[in-house]
Amino acid sequence: MKKKLSKLLRWETMLVVLLIVLWVVFEARDNGLDAALIAKGRKAKDVFNFSKMLNGMGVYMLYSFMALGMALILGMGDIDISVGASATLSASVMGISYRALINGGTANGTAFAIAVAACLLTGCACGLMNGILVTRFRELFPMIITLGTQLFFRGFCYLFLGGETLKFDGDATWGQLKTLYNGAVTIGGYKVPTIIFWFLGFALIFFVFLHLTTGGRKLFAIGENRTAALYSGIRVDRFELLMFVICGMMAAISALFYVGSASATVRADAMTGYEMYAIAVVVLGGFSTAGGKGNIIGVILSVIIFGVMKKGLGTLYGFADSTVNLAVGLVLIVASLLPNVMEDISNRIRVKRQHVTIKATE
Amino acid sequence: MDNKKKFSLGSFLMEHREIPLIAVLVLLIIGVNLKIPGYIGSNYMNILKNCTLNLVMAAGMLCVLLIGSIDISVAAVLELSAAIAGVLMRDGYISSTFMMLVIGVGIGGTFRLINGVLRRYGRVLPIIVTLGMTYMARALIPMDFILGMNKIARINLTEHFKDFILEKYMGVPLIVFITAGVVLVIGLFLKYTKTGRSIYAVGSNSEAAEMRGVHVKGIKVLAHVICGATAGMSGIMRLAEYNAIEKGAATGGEMYVIAACVLGGVSVMGGYGKMTGVVIGALLIATIDSAIPQLFMGATMMKEFFKGILILAAILLNVILQRTAEKRNLKGRNI
Numbered sequence: 005m006k007k008k009l010s011k012l013l014r015w016e017t018m019l020v021v022l023l024i025v026l027w028v029v030f031e032a033r034d035n036g037l038d039a040a041l042i043a044k045g046r047k048a049k050d051v052f053n054f055s056k057m058l059n060g061m062g063v064y065m066l067y068s069f070m071a072l073g074m075a076l077i078l079g080m081g082d083i084d085i086s087v088g089a090s091a092t093l094s095a096s097v098m099g100i101s102y103r104a105l106i107n108g109g110t111a112n113g114t115a116f117a118i119a120v121a122a123c124l125l126t127g128c129a130c131g132l133m134n135g136i137l138v139t140r141f142r143e144l145f146p147m148i149i150t151l152g153t154q155l156f157f158r159g160f161c162y163l164f165l166g167g168e169t170l171k172f173d174g175d176a177t178w179g180q181l182k183t184l185y186n187g188a189v190t191i192g193g194y195k196v197p198t199i200i201f202w203f204l205g206f207a208l209i210f211f212v213f214l215h216l217t218t219g220g221r222k223l224f225a226i227g228e229n230r231t232a233a234l235y236s237g238i239r240v241d242r243f244e245l246l247m248f249v250i251c252g253m254m255a256a257i258s259a260l261f262y263v264g265s266a267s268a269t270v271r272a273d274a275m276t277g278y279e280m281y282a283i284a285v286v287v288l289g290g291f292s293t294a295g296g297k298g299n300i301i302g303v304i305l306s307v308i309i310f311g312v313m314k315k316g317l318g319t320l321y322g323f324a325d326s327t328v329n330l331a332v333g334l335v336l337i338v339a340s341l342l343p344n345v346m347e348d349i350s351n352r353i354r355v356k357r358q359h360v361t362i363k364a365t366e
Numbered sequence: 367m368d369n370k371k372k373f374s375l376g377s378f379l380m381e382h383r384e385i386p387l388i389a390v391l392v393l394l395i396i397g398v399n400l401k402i403p404g405y406i407g408s409n410y411m412n413i414l415k416n417c418t419l420n421l422v423m424a425a426g427m428l429c430v431l432l433i434g435s436i437d438i439s440v441a442a443v444l445e446l447s448a449a450i451a452g453v454l455m456r457d458g459y460i461s462s463t464f465m466m467l468v469i470g471v472g473i474g475g476t477f478r479l480i481n482g483v484l485r486r487y488g489r490v491l492p493i494i495v496t497l498g499m500t501y502m503a504r505a506l507i508p509m510d511f512i513l514g515m516n517k518i519a520r521i522n523l524t525e526h527f528k529d530f531i532l533e534k535y536m537g538v539p540l541i542v543f544i545t546a547g548v549v550l551v552i553g554l555f556l557k558y559t560k561t562g563r564s565i566y567a568v569g570s571n572s573e574a575a576e577m578r579g580v581h582v583k584g585i586k587v588l589a590h591v592i593c594g595a596t597a598g599m600s601g602i603m604r605l606a607e608y609n610a611i612e613k614g615a616a617t618g619g620e621m622y623v624i625a626a627c628v629l630g631g632v633s634v635m636g637g638y639g640k641m642t643g644v645v646i647g648a649l650l651i652a653t654i655d656s657a658i659p660q661l662f663m664g665a666t667m668m669k670e671f672f673k674g675i676l677i678l679a680a681i682l683l684n685v686i687l688q689r690t691a692e693k694r695n696l697k698g699r700n701i
Binding site for chain 1: 436484490494495497498499500501502504505506618621624625628634635668670671672673674675677678681682685688
């Protein structure tokens with residue numbers, strides 16, 4: 005019985021509880037607003053319900069792909085704050101190459117396929133650069149290195165695009181990205197955006213990799229103790245490099261969806277601050293920034309929590325999106341503070357118990 | 367074996383990491399002057415003025431880097447302190463310029479105190495704390511009770527505050543004197559006071575420092591508070607210089623602050639770094655900022671590109687230099 009209880013007391017359970025509490029609070033507020041409207045003789049708006057939440061989820065999903073890649077990096081105890089910049093670089097390479105190919109007389113379909121491939125490859129190249137620098141320059145924190153590469157990638161964006169905005173409004177082929185983002189499937193009366201399926205699909209792959217294969221065990225072993233992992237026969241450098249490449253690729257995939265969402269435009273200063281969202285989501289999801297700990301289910305839950313929180317605070321309480329960031333910051337700090345405080349308390353209790361037993365034996 | 371200290375280039379460069387930097391700066395200045403004769407001569411005051419805000423923050427950042435921590439919330443703290451102080455002035459609570467500076471320092475310091483306490487006593491990693499704090503600071507700025515109309519403009523400020531910082535004494539704007547004062551105070555504090563030396567000690571080996579009787583946790587919190595105070599101060603300076611502040615005005619500023627430190631040879635692992643290096647680093651960034659658009663006419667965006675490459679190269683070069691120096695030292699011992 006006791007064992008079962010402790011198994012239930014996990015981070016993911018806490019996230020589910022948090023989600024339910026948020027939902028109940030928002031639902032109550034929504035009902036209150038509706039009642040006030042009806043009392044005034046107007047129609048109830050019902051701003052917050054399940055189907056509307058599902059519909060609006062797409063916006064909050066954009067950084068979720070980055071978050072999956074970031075989970076790998078944080079699991080190893082590294083950090084990558086250049087993902088936002090590498091996503092923008094991938095998007096701008098895609099836009100530039102598409103335009104160049106179209107001007108060169110290539111058919112729309114082929115040009116688009118090549119552009120998407122270029123986008124993914126650019127993401128991988130960004131990740132590769134990060135990975136090489138992180139594994140070759142162990143004296144530097146990954147944070148400092150990726151801070152540098154972030155400036156570097158953004159610099160390239162400015163070099164390619166300058167101040168211009170790439171627009172492909174009337175282009176039907178380019179519009180495929182829009183349908184990728186905007187498209188929805190109707191299931192049981194609910195309209196579910198396709199981006200959710202994409203996310204869940206990727207999340208499933210990452211879940212299998214992290215928790216059911218030796219690769220995942222290796223990753224957490226590196227996060228727990230890099231030297232021990234090296235001496236137990238893991239090719240640490242090569243593995244870490246691969247993870248950084250995957251993280252870069254996930255950033256490029258995020259970029260594909262972003263281009264779809266932002267009315268098919270690319271700017272050099274797009275997606276600034278996305279890396280912070282990605283890190284926040286992963287940390288709230290239970291990944292320790294020191295490495296060696298975490299669960300993809302937690303990341304999925306925290307993506308949903310962020311969406312619900314932002315949507316709820318925005319539509320029900322009328323907070324601006326930037327003000328909602330206050331809650332994001334608070335959650336981030338509390339989420340990383342709470343495990344430490346809990347550990348301290350449990351240690352103290354254990355010590356006290358030992359004192360009691362010692363006294364009893366005396 | 368002779369005890370005479372042999373001169374080796376590597377160890378010399380190791381001890382004086384700012385020397386290659388000075389060489390780069392001089393080369394850059396010569397290059398720009400060759401292309402556009404007399405450019406630096408007519409613009410050096412602008413360059414000095416442009417590096418002030420960055421330099422004040424970098425002086426505080428030096429303290430944080432010295433203890434082996436990092437702070438990426440400085441730009442947000444800058445905005446926050448400028449916004450709060452600006453509102454206080456708008457609503458008539460403060461009218462004296464000096465009080466504005468004090469308030470700015472106080473706001474920044476308090477903000478970072480929370481930060482440092484969370485970091486030290488809650489054992490939260492610095493990146494996470496500063497990240498969360500960045501969010502919170504930025505989110506606080508446009509809130510109704512702080513910045514009712516999202517922007518502080520020229521009409522909200524007193525006559526004296528509007529103009530005092532760019533007033534010229536002996537041909538030099540006051541802002542440069544203020545910056546020099548901050549840099550001098552923090553530099554001397556780090557070099558000649560017991561507490562200042564403790565910051566170095568904690569950074570290079572915190573356990574040894576603890577054994578020596580240094581209050582490690584206190585010193586770490588102090589370093590964070592200094593960093594916040596300088597960020598708050600530069601917020602007020604910015605408000606006085608531009609006479610306006612809005613949310614997101616200084617976005618990305620933290621990168622250039624860290625870059626100035628790293629360019630100046632400050633080790634991000636803590637324990638090594640000099641104020642002179644930071645000053646030269648900040649000057650170098652300001653020179654690039656001013657000179658690159660002139661070198662490549664009509665391409666202001668090239669600035670971002672060159673800054674990115676230069677900063678990354680400087681970070682890596684620093685490590686490579688350190689490695690070769692260590693190798694040389696080891697070789698010397700074997701013989």
